[in-house]
Amino acid sequence: MSVHVAPVGDTGVLAVFDQKISQEIGAQVAALNAAIHAAALPGAGETVPAFASLLVRYDPLVTDYDTMSAAIVHLAGHLPPPDTAAGKLVTIPVCYGGNYGPDLGFVAQHAGLTEQEVVRRHTAREYRIYMLGFLPGFPYLGGLDPSLATPRLQNPRTSIPSGSVGIGGEQTGIYPVASPGGWQLIGRTPLKLFDPAKPLPYAAGDRIRFSAISPEQFAALAQKEGSA
Amino acid sequence: MSICILDPGPLTTVQDLGRAGSAAEGYRTCGAADGYAARLANLLVGNPPGDAVLETTLRGPTLRFETAAVFALTGAQAPATLDGQPISFYGPGFAPAGSVLQIGMPQAGLRSYLAVWGGIVVPVVRGSRSTDLACHLGGFQGRGLRKGDELLTAMPEDAVTSWWKAIHRRRADHPLGSVLACTGARCWRWEGTARLPLLRAVPGPQWDAFTSMGQEAFTHGVYQLTADCNRMACKLSGPAIGTVHGSDILSDGIVEGSVQVSSxxxxxxxxxxxxxxxxxxxxxxxxxxxxxxxxxxxxGEQVTFDLVDPKHAVIAARAQAARLRQVADRLK
Known part of the structure; x- marks a missing residue:
């Protein structure tokens, strides 16, 4: 596997892969991340996987850059072949359209499709989670059907409800917490993704599939989440 | 056992050493911006270094100790009074029940730290008591302190009184002023007759994305902190740092201290x-x-940068930790 390393101050090593977004690179990042956690290197801290890199933090009182970077290069050279099907498949129930997805009509119009066809195409694919960032639990997903790509709003909304599922350019994603944002909102999940007391249901390297639910199912699931 | 906020100042937050361990899930680390001063404040009152403290911004708060407390102030040295009587930084000091601590505006520096023995008691979120202002979590209700907030403290009155007797005697035996490393390392660069703060930096992961003139600008230029500075980032203004192919990259993980260059x-x-x-x-x-x-x-203040390699950066980190350990040993 081709990886090079760069220092991030005195507390990190950035393992850098070919700088492109692809299933294969994503799988390599996930495999190296798993190998580093399994190796439990002395002084190693948390890791931050991204599209085509892995940040590995370390404690400079315990180890140093040369030791850590050599260990990471060694681990990267002994990984199994990347498996793009590795990681969990997480299903996210989404109620599309209406108040849950006020921009579904616009996305359909832009794509020259019916709303039902947009939902069918959006739920037909598995999306790879390349990384989490921007907000706690915000997944950067790859794999949107190119026919659904839609420009962002010209005037971003000042507040988007938590759980909103949107399309921004060629990306699709979920807003786990209420926040400002400029994506076209096509639906909403009743799952409470942001809860600091619980681990997230997904991680970088996993895959997401959306499944369409009715407003009644949304209400029932939301109630269950609220009482959980 | 509590502290009542009478006037919070511009921004006072509960912080510890940060919420490490959840960055892969998108949680920000947060924690004291001046981690050295926060650790020192805790050591001075006899706390573990990672207990929760208050971090002020520019002007300190006015607060009332509803029960007696052993406290210490570190960081930017502001004029401070306890019931109107001037008190010194680094103390530690004893605050009787009902006494009012007022922390003013420092002549230099930006953030002061107040530790109380036993720490500030707020819920632990993802392993930390730090306030995440952007995501409204941790700290005191996920926000900066407001007038009327009641902060819980851990130690009952009688324990505080006996702890104060114990450490006050010991600390009087070992005057701290002479041995105390009050701040972390400070480096300077002379520009003519001006002494400018110097920040040591390791070349970044995209160092090669910048032109040689851009790299020179960064290492030799003088940069000024703009008004757009907060706990998230300091935006600087100075000689432009040119890139070879633009400043956009595929997003990757960043750390406190990362120097991004925007377009x-x-x-x-x-x-x-x-x-x-x-x-x-x-x-x-x-x-x-x-x-x-x-x-x-x-x-408005100016700053300069000097490149070091990771080896020297690690040596510096260990020297800083040793200095804090020395302080801790003197206080035992």
């Missing part, structure tokens, strides 16, 4: 509340030892 060629240095990932090329990373110095700079 206008101006550097942005990440502080404690930074996002976990970023999409701008990073020319350098300020070393952990010099982050406290950066956290104490105010908008």
């Amino acid at each position: 206008n060629g101006q550097p942005i240095v990440m502080l404690a509340d930074h996002q976990t990932t970023g999409g701008y090329a990073k020319i350098a990373t300020v070393i952990s030892t010099d982050l406290p110095a950066l956290a104490q700079l105010r908008p």
